Amino acid sequence: MPRPALTAALLLALSLSPLLSGPLEAVEPNEILADPAEEARAREISKDIRCLVCRNESIDDSNADLARDLRLLVRERITAGDSDTEVVDYLVDRYGEYVLLKPTATGSNLVLYIAGPLMLVLGLGGAVFYIRGRRAGRDAGSEALSPEEEARLKEILGK
Amino acid sequence: MVIELGHFALALAFAIALVQAIVPLIGAHKGWSGWMAMAEPAAMAQFLLTAFSFGVLTYAFVVSDFSLRVVVENSHTLKPMLYKVSGVWGNHEGSMLLWVLIVSLFGALAAWFGGGLPPTLKARVLAVQAAIGAAFYAFILFTSNPFDRLAEAPFDGQDLNPLLQDPGLAFHPPFLYLGYVGLSICFSFAVAALIEGRVDAAWGRWVRPWTLAAWICLTVGIALGSWWAYYELGWGGFWFWDPVENASFMPWLIAAALLHSAIVVEKREALKSWTILLSIIAFGFSLVGAFITRSGIITSVHAFANDPERGVFLLMILLVFMGGALTLFSVRAGAMEAKGVFGTVSREAALVFNNILLAVAALVVFVGTIWPLVAEMAFDRKLSVGAPFFNMAFTPFMVVLAILLPLGSILPWKRARLARAAGPVLPALVLAVALGALVWAMQTGHSALGPIGVALGAWLIAGSAVDLWLRAGRTGMVARLGRLTRLPRADWGKAVAHAGLGITMIGISAMLAWSQEDIRVAQIGERYDLGGYGFQLDRVQKLEGPNYISTTATMSVWRGDRQVAEMHPEKRVYPVAGMPTTEAAIDGGFLRDLYVAIGDPQQDGGWAVRTYIKPFANWIWMGAIVMALGGLLSLSDRRVRVAAGARKERGPVLPQPAE
Numbered sequence: 001m002p003r004p005a006l007t008a009a010l011l012l013a014l015s016l017s018p019l020l021s022g023p024l025e026a027v028e029p030n031e032i033l034a035d036p037a038e039e040a041r042a043r044e045i046s047k048d049i050r051c052l053v054c055r056n057e058s059i060d061d062s063n064a065d066l067a068r069d070l071r072l073l074v075r076e077r078i079t080a081g082d083s084d085t086e087v088v089d090y091l092v093d094r095y096g097e098y099v100l101l102k103p104t105a106t107g108s109n110l111v112l113y114i115a116g117p118l119m120l121v122l123g124l125g126g127a128v129f130y131i132r133g134r135r136a137g138r139d140a141g142s143e144a145l146s147p148e149e150e151a152r153l154k155e156i157l158g159k
Numbered sequence: 160m161v162i163e164l165g166h167f168a169l170a171l172a173f174a175i176a177l178v179q180a181i182v183p184l185i186g187a188h189k190g191w192s193g194w195m196a197m198a199e200p201a202a203m204a205q206f207l208l209t210a211f212s213f214g215v216l217t218y219a220f221v222v223s224d225f226s227l228r229v230v231v232e233n234s235h236t237l238k239p240m241l242y243k244v245s246g247v248w249g250n251h252e253g254s255m256l257l258w259v260l261i262v263s264l265f266g267a268l269a270a271w272f273g274g275g276l277p278p279t280l281k282a283r284v285l286a287v288q289a290a291i292g293a294a295f296y297a298f299i300l301f302t303s304n305p306f307d308r309l310a311e312a313p314f315d316g317q318d319l320n321p322l323l324q325d326p327g328l329a330f331h332p333p334f335l336y337l338g339y340v341g342l343s344i345c346f347s348f349a350v351a352a353l354i355e356g357r358v359d360a361a362w363g364r365w366v367r368p369w370t371l372a373a374w375i376c377l378t379v380g381i382a383l384g385s386w387w388a389y390y391e392l393g394w395g396g397f398w399f400w401d402p403v404e405n406a407s408f409m410p411w412l413i414a415a416a417l418l419h420s421a422i423v424v425e426k427r428e429a430l431k432s433w434t435i436l437l438s439i440i441a442f443g444f445s446l447v448g449a450f451i452t453r454s455g456i457i458t459s460v461h462a463f464a465n466d467p468e469r470g471v472f473l474l475m476i477l478l479v480f481m482g483g484a485l486t487l488f489s490v491r492a493g494a495m496e497a498k499g500v501f502g503t504v505s506r507e508a509a510l511v512f513n514n515i516l517l518a519v520a521a522l523v524v525f526v527g528t529i530w531p532l533v534a535e536m537a538f539d540r541k542l543s544v545g546a547p548f549f550n551m552a553f554t555p556f557m558v559v560l561a562i563l564l565p566l567g568s569i570l571p572w573k574r575a576r577l578a579r580a581a582g583p584v585l586p587a588l589v590l591a592v593a594l595g596a597l598v599w600a601m602q603t604g605h606s607a608l609g610p611i612g613v614a615l616g617a618w619l620i621a622g623s624a625v626d627l628w629l630r631a632g633r634t635g636m637v638a639r640l641g642r643l644t645r646l647p648r649a650d651w652g653k654a655v656a657h658a659g660l661g662i663t664m665i666g667i668s669a670m671l672a673w674s675q676e677d678i679r680v681a682q683i684g685e686r687y688d689l690g691g692y693g694f695q696l697d698r699v700q701k702l703e704g705p706n707y708i709s710t711t712a713t714m715s716v717w718r719g720d721r722q723v724a725e726m727h728p729e730k731r732v733y734p735v736a737g738m739p740t741t742e743a744a745i746d747g748g749f750l751r752d753l754y755v756a757i758g759d760p761q762q763d764g765g766w767a768v769r770t771y772i773k774p775f776a777n778w779i780w781m782g783a784i785v786m787a788l789g790g791l792l793s794l795s796d797r798r799v800r801v802a803a804g805a806r807k808e809r810g811p812v813l814p815q816p817a818e
Contacts, residue, residue: 027678028678028758028767029678029679029680029761029767030680030761032678047546047547048545048547050543050545055401056399056400056401056402056543056545057399058545058546061394061396096541097540097541097542098541098542098543099543100542100543101543101544101545101546101547101548102544102545102547102548102551103530103534103542103543103544103548107538107540108534108537108538108540109530109534109540109542111526111530112526112527112530112544112548113552115522115523115526116519116522116523116526116552116556119519119522119523120515120519120556123515123518123519124515127508127511127512127515130511131501131502131503131507131508131511132503134429134499134500134501134507149359153359153360153361156275156276156277156361157275157361157364158275
């Protein structure tokens with residue numbers, strides 16, 4: 001199925017829905033490894049590997065031919081005795097870091113990983129600063145509305 | 160002819176919006192009441208004209224007028240009527256018309272319900288709203304005209320994308336748009352208040368119902384989309400952290416933060432400038448969402464570069480409105496002096512933490528969504544950011560939020576003593592921990608996800624109950640029950656919405672932790688087991704639908720010797736669009752869904768069949784609906800009705816968007 005056309009259809013829909021590529025016949029029965037433990041490992045790895053021609057889909061979810069090839073490749077490496085990291089490294093060597101749905105925390109990617117915690121720290125710092133300021137209570141009388149404001153509020157609210 | 164009238168009405172609405180964006184502003188500045196007063200009829204006229212225009216486009220779809228390009232590209236005579244109508248917004252041009260219709264609708268509603276607003280504020284709100292409208296009218300008329308005619312009309316259309324021909328998806332975009340665009344009125348209120356230089360408790364009261372209405376619609380829209388993905392995609396996924404999804408999720412998070420900070424403005428006159436900033440950012444994220452989905456930039460930088468007209472236009476709208484509003488904010492925010500004083504442990508402080516968690520969570524989603532773009536443009540690295548990253552980066556914020564929520568929501572205003580306030584929620588805590596431990600002991604495997612999710616959910620739900628119970632006073636069981644029924648609806652709304660969040664959390668964690676899956680080639684008559692159920696493929700038939708051909712399987716589901724369900728998973732092919740879809744069969748239940756999807760016939764007989772058991776699946780969307788219900792309850796509170804400016808003689812009228 002031609003993905004660009006699909007993607008266009010998707011964008012046209014402006015819907016939430018992402019993978020709207022039609023039926024997701026991801027893992028086919030004939031791909032499954034005989035050893036359940038190896039198969040489980042393959043599934044776990046597949047969930048973090050991007051189908052290169054898809055929009056943000058993992059090879060575990062995608063029905064694209066390339067995703068199938070990659071799934072088979074993952075299983076081939078596993079049966080050949082590779083560890084999980086070796087399988088992933090093998091894929092990254094071949095296809096670049098684009099295949100990783102969770103980018104490595106190296107180089108400029110550190111920004112991606114630090115942004116959340118950093119903003120949280122800044123936010124908390126700002127909040128503590130703000131709340132301390134509030135607590136100091138510059139002017140005890142400012143808490144209540146002034147009589148004019150009170151009257152205006154009543155008038156506005158039509159009471 | 161009628162098509163041209165629709166086109167003309169749209170152009171006229173554009174002209175009115177331009178005038179409405181300028182004249183009332185000058186009037187408010189100079190104090191000329193006549194100039195200010197024109198905003199109200201202008202807003203009404205703008206809405207009526209746009210509604211007429213939208214009606215004309217709908218008519219063109221209903222009668223299959225194939226002289227219109229959008230109708231040819233997105234409709235077909237054989238399509239069921241529901242999808243002919245939903246096809247109006249199932250395409251770029253029509254959906255932008257819906258967008259601007261809602262912008263003008265909210266303008267008209269603000270004019271209608273704004274009787275109690277000070278005239279200058281009202282004039283400014285309507286002017287800013289009209290400016291937003293004008294930008295989008297221009298966008299439609301100059302880059303995406305839905306009334307574009309074809310020189311030669313074909314005999315039939317090319318059909319709507321079959322995936323969109325679904326009841327869930329038919330109503331998903333209108334709700335999302337009501338939410339996205341509903342935030343525009345909060346933006347208008349914020350900018351008007353900045354121009355006015357005055358934010359007070361009354362302003363908080365006016366803004367909150369609009370935020371609430373927008374948030375309810377976003378909640379429903381997102382839930383519909385997620386539910387649709389669940390039953391339509393054939394493997395029961397419900398959230399994918401796709402850019403398009405994130406585009407709707409970021410405004411939802413910010414709107415949720417705004418909802419809470421507006422309470423502090425209203426009740427305590429604090430957090431004013433922060434609330435203004437959130438109002439601006441919330442709509443900013445709506446615009447970012449429109450830009451992301453409409454420009455195609457996330458799919459590929461190159462796709463964007465090939466057809467940049469629309470994307471650049473939207474980017475300009477985004478930059479002008481955000482740049483303008485934020486500049487205004489930086490100049491004027493200092494004037495928003497806070498009044499309320501409160502302690503480190505207080506409801507206000509708790510709401511500050513709520514806001515930080517929600518805002519930072521939205522930021523994490525934002526950074527993750529645009530990171531591939533930034534990395535490619537700035538660092539020349541082609542990389543992906545997908546679900547595994549978001550699950551890791553986003554979840555902690557929600558966990559902390561859920562832990563703090565029940566405690567924060569019962570803290571008194573101004574000043575509290577933690578030990579004293581925590582006493583009443585102790586039973587809820589014990590219940591939650593006990594449930595979590597029970598689940599931990601019962602489950603096989605050692606995933607912490609399920610027990611933690613269930614404990615957090617139970618903590619939220621029980622915490623809401625405690626919250627209500629505390630509100631009902633301190634004396635006498637019967638008196639308390641009596642007072643419960645007389646509590647303001649806002650109190651009920653708060654408790655119900657918080658419980659809804661708990662329900663959703665239980666659903667999500669149960670689904671992620673305990674889903675069971677079976678993928679196999681099933682022979683006719685063969686029976687296989689999954690999770691204590693026996694499944695049997697009885698037969699497979701070819702059937703014909705109105706505009707598709709279906710391969711329908713019949714499967715019986717057994718529990719021991721007793722048949723519990725008969726399921727009919729389908730595969731459909733829509734010949735006009737040349738596209739297949741999966742229609743999974745779902746046997747829904749309170750505690751579990753049975754989920755079956757049929758695949759291709761196999762060479763050596765049998766069919767590929769996927770079977771899933773999804774525990775607590777319905778809780779995800781049920782929780783979202785409960786959250787929306789809580790919002791509705793809160794919206795129907797008398798305080799809000801009065802604040803929205805419903806005039807006395809008119810009686811209580813809800814500021815609800817048309818749905």
